[in-house]
Structure formats: structure tokens, C-alpha cells
Amino acid sequence: MLAERLIITPENIEDFNLQLRTKTPLEITKWILMRAKKPVVTTNFRPFEAAILHVAALVKPNINVVWCDTGYNTPDTYKCAQKIIQQLDLNIHLYVPKQTVAYRDAIMGIPEVDDPNHELFTKQVKLEPFKRAMKEHKPDVWFTNLRKGQTELRDSLDILSYSKDGVLKVSPFYYFTDEEMENYIDMYRLPNEHRYYDPTKALANRECGLHN
Numbered sequence: 492m493l494a495e496r497l498i499i500t501p502e503n504i505e506d507f508n509l510q511l512r513t514k515t516p517l518e519i520t521k522w523i524l525m526r527a528k529k530p531v532v533t534t535n536f537r538p539f540e541a542a543i544l545h546v547a548a549l550v551k552p553n554i555n556v557v558w559c560d561t562g563y564n565t566p567d568t569y570k571c572a573q574k575i576i577q578q579l580d581l582n583i584h585l586y587v588p589k590q591t592v593a594y595r596d597a598i599m600g601i602p603e604v605d606d607p608n609h610e611l612f613t614k615q616v617k618l619e620p621f622k623r624a625m626k627e628h629k630p631d632v633w634f635t636n637l638r639k640g641q642t643e644l645r646d647s648l649d650i651l652s653y654s655k656d657g658v659l660k661v662s663p664f665y666y667f668t669d670e671e672m673e674n675y676i677d678m679y680r681l682p683n684e685h686r687y688y689d690p691t692k693a694l695a696n697r698e699c700g701l702h703n
Contacts, residue, residue: 501653508649516663516675519650520546523632523661524554531555532634533621536564536572537689539672541579541681542664543636548579554634556581557624561616562592563601563690571684578682584628586620601690613691630658637662638672 499507511519524530524547532547532554534540547554558572576583588595595615602608625633637648637660650665664672676683 499651499659504649504651504653508651511650512666516542516546516667517549519661519663520550520634523634524550527632529628529630530632530634531557531625531628531630533557533559533624534636535559535561535689536568536575536684537687538683538685539664539669539676540636541575541683542667542672542675543634544575544579544581545679545681546663547634548581552580553582555628555630556583557586557621557628558583559586559617559620559624561690562587563616563688565684565686565688567684567686568688571682574682584624586624588616588620590615609691617691625656625658633658633660635660635662636664638665638667 511522514522530547530551532543534544534556536558544556547556564572575581595612599608599612602612633654639648648660648662648665650662652660652662654660664675667675675681
């Protein structure tokens, strides 16, 4: 039985993580949403994103879903996103960069990670839209699909963690392996697409910059 304290702080968060370690993603989500005032779930529709969207929408059908679209997704990702949105009847809030892809292609293209323009590129296509979304929604709880083993930073987190801005991040599938994610997707017949492209990351295990 989880402790009934309503306040999760940096001082007691480890205790809550220990208690949640044996719970299912659905149980974790239900427990958090009972206590959240302004929750959001963020997505970029990368592989397995349907899982976090499914569990969040199952518990709270009208939950705000923030989609920060870089504009560089593959056609397959956009088609998969549309299927997920329709199947789960998601309450989508779309955020896109202030510059078009065409404009950026003409000015800087897609800079390599060692290019001086890479930092500006990342800010334009990912960080600015995300910060704008969080500023507008002002969530107290932020559901993500972070998982252990994805990056060095994410290995240092847990089911519950805090963003640098003080928002409680919840990753119900944090300890799930790829195989377990595949099983979840198959169990609920959720759309999934592995042909995904992130223009800000040269390597699959490179941190995107949003989860610090």
C-alpha cells in the first residue's frame, strides 16, 4: 500500500520511488493523477510513445497532450501519430518552431553536432517550442516515456524525478525493456513506428536536452 502523503518532495522522492517500483504503469498513473492538479503528457511520437499516451488517456481521457513537432519527422511517424491520436481520442496541443523547415534549410540546413549552429538549431526546433508549451500549460505533473538505459542522464533518474524547473516528472514505464514495451503495444493493439528521425541527435543514445 502506497503512503498516503500527498506531497512529493526532493527529500522524500526516493521513498516514493521505492514504493512505486513494484507497481504497474497503470497503477502508477492512477496514483499520480489522483493527486495532480494540472498534469500534462508530452510526446514526440517516437517508437513506443503510444504506451504512455494510452495509459495516461485511459486514466484521464481529457489529459492535455503536448506534441512538440520539430517539422522533420518521417512520413511514417506522422501517419502513425495520426492513428494514435484517432484511436486514443487524444486532447492534442501542437507546438511547432517559429521558423519553417524551408526557411531553416535555406539559412543553416541541419547542422552537425560539432557545428556552431547546432545549439541554435536545437533551440529553434526543440527547446523553444517545449518551453513555450510548458509556460502556457504550467503543469504540476509531467508524464514522459523516459526509460532506464536510454541515455546516461536517464539512467540517473527514476519513475519520479524533478525537472530543473521544479516540475514532477513521472515515467511509468521507466523500468520496462524494449521487449516489455513491444508486449504492451501488442496487448492493446496500439500503433507503433520505428522509422523515426530526430534532427538534433547524431546518435540514438544522445540526450535531447528537454529532460534536464
